[in-house]
Amino acid sequence: MIRLATPLTFAVSLFTSPLWAQSVDEAAVDALLDALGMPQMVEIMREEGLSYGDTLAVEMLPSGPTDQWRMAVSAVYDTQMMYEEVRGAFAEAVAGDDIDAMLAFFTSQPGEKIVGLELSARRAYLDEAVEMASKENAAIAMMDETPRFLMVQEFIDVNDLIEANVVGSLNSSYAFYTGLIDGGAMPAGVTGETALQDVWAQEPEVRKDTTEWVYSFLLMAYQPLSDAELEAYIEFSRTDAGQDMTDALFAAFDGMFEDISRGLGLASARFMISQEL
Numbered sequence: 202m203i204r205l206a207t208p209l210t211f212a213v214s215l216f217t218s219p220l221w222a223q224s225v226d227e228a229a230v231d232a233l234l235d236a237l238g239m240p241q242m243v244e245i246m247r248e249e250g251l252s253y254g255d256t257l258a259v260e261m262l263p264s265g266p267t268d269q270w271r272m273a274v275s276a277v278y279d280t281q282m283m284y285e286e287v288r289g290a291f292a293e294a295v296a297g298d299d300i301d302a303m304l305a306f307f308t309s310q311p312g313e314k315i316v317g318l319e320l321s322a323r324r325a326y327l328d329e330a331v332e333m334a335s336k337e338n339a340a341i342a343m344m345d346e347t348p349r350f351l352m353v354q355e356f357i358d359v360n361d362l363i364e365a366n367v368v369g370s371l372n373s374s375y376a377f378y379t380g381l382i383d384g385g386a387m388p389a390g391v392t393g394e395t396a397l398q399d400v401w402a403q404e405p406e407v408r409k410d411t412t413e414w415v416y417s418f419l420l421m422a423y424q425p426l427s428d429a430e431l432e433a434y435i436e437f438s439r440t441d442a443g444q445d446m447t448d449a450l451f452a453a454f455d456g457m458f459e460d461i462s463r464g465l466g467l468a469s470a471r472f473m474i475s476q477e478l
Contacts, residue, residue, distance in 0.1 A: 294449035322422035380466020
């Protein structure tokens with residue numbers, strides 16, 4: 202599970218045309234993305250982004266979330282552009298991989314159930330109270346080292362979810378900084394180098410927050426799975442096809458997150474400067 206709802210990771214998609222090699226079976230890629238629930242996930246990401254836009258405005262804009270700001274944020278979260286960027290980068294990343302094996306798992310009964318649970322949990326996380334309760338339950342499971350916690354831990358380790366999400370979050374934060382800098386909203390002494398230093402200083406906090414989020418989300422999402430179903434997912438994740446698919450998803454989303462984070466930084470800079478005049 203890629204932690205899609207990290208701050209500073211949603212903004213303008215710069216993607217406009219397919220990137221994948223001609224040898225990729227486009228129909229198979231589309232079928233796989235449908236099986237993974239990607240269109241629905243992007244819709245949820247838009248809802249998360251609109252909510253985060255208000256939070257960002259409160260933190261960074263003198264007048265808070267105005268109607269104009271909300272219009273800008275709404276335009277930023279264009280679901281078609283977001284989906285097409287992910288689709289293109291994902292297709293490019295899986296070129297030459299065993300897409301049939303990926304499809305076989307995610308169109309199977311366990312695969313379909315897993316995707317449905319992840320989407321349901323992700324939508325439930327739009328409610329802050331649900332997320333907080335999930336984190337409290339996860340903390341207890343982690344402390345007690347319950348059997349389900351240990352299985353989820355194995356799944357996380359097999360897919361390297363903590364490290365990959367931390368790297369993605371840091372890259373997105375840096376992209377946001379570059380947007381602010383390029384937009385002229387940062388003091389003259391703030392450069393790309395100093396921004397990078399500031400981002401790396403946040404790494405321990407980002408890692409802690411990411412670890413808490415990944416465990417709490419997966420423990421809640423996978424709670425209805427039987428041990429056999431979760432074990433089947435872990436075993437698929439160990440295969441070459443499973444590893445390739447996870448890598449492709451991170452490659453696709455990380456690229457989009459960096460582009461759109463920079464776009465959000467540029468938009469923030471524009472509003473910050475206009476409101477100061």
